[in-house]
Amino acid sequence: MAIAYLAYSGYAHVRGRQPSATTALVVVVAAVVPDVIDKPLSWWLAVFPSGRSLGHSAFTAVGVVAITGAVQRRVGPVGLTPAVAIGYVSHLLGDVAYPLLVKDTLSVEFLLWPLVPAVNDPTPPPFTYVSELFAAYLGYLSTPAGATYLVLDLVLLLGTATLWIRDGAPGARWIREWTTDSDGQ
Numbered sequence: 806m807a808i809a810y811l812a813y814s815g816y817a818h819v820r821g822r823q824p825s826a827t828t829a830l831v832v833v834v835a836a837v838v839p840d841v842i843d844k845p846l847s848w849w850l851a852v853f854p855s856g857r858s859l860g861h862s863a864f865t866a867v868g869v870v871a872i873t874g875a876v877q878r879r880v881g882p883v884g885l886t887p888a889v890a891i892g893y894v895s896h897l898l899g900d901v902a903y904p905l906l907v908k909d910t911l912s913v914e915f916l917l918w919p920l921v922p923a924v925n926d927p928t929p930p931p932f933t934y935v936s937e938l939f940a941a942y943l944g945y946l947s948t949p950a951g952a953t954y955l956v957l958d959l960v961l962l963l964g965t966a967t968l969w970i971r972d973g974a975p976g977a978r979w980i981r982e983w984t985t986d987s988d989g990q
Contacts, residue, residue, distance in 0.1 A: 807965040
């Protein structure tokens, strides 16, 4: 989500604009959509053998962006298509970059699903998977490369938060309203 917001904010500034609350929300939501599609279909419904198939396919990404653009043209100039495209594509690029940076493994075949079948990657139940992933992550952080990764990740998050604040904290009002009751308490 941080990379997606950084990329969208950069795009907006190059165009002489500020990210709005709506576009900030859309870019963040679009950045998680591939996992929202694939993880339940793989983990809970066993429709796919991997948590990276339909939602992580470049073909799906193109379709989602094209449908967004078509709807936007019918509804009016809302400007959401770039936010959807940047959010969605940043997720896919992140899923390529993370294993490359952390494990020195280039994995792009999931981008070509269904032309390239999803890797049969039986995933344990979600709680077990997340706890195993977390344990592996902690192990990685105990290495010099992991410590460097953690520092860079913190710099990325702090930089993104700083940029978001400089952009006027788009969406903060919605978050405040959503997390407080009608009396403001």
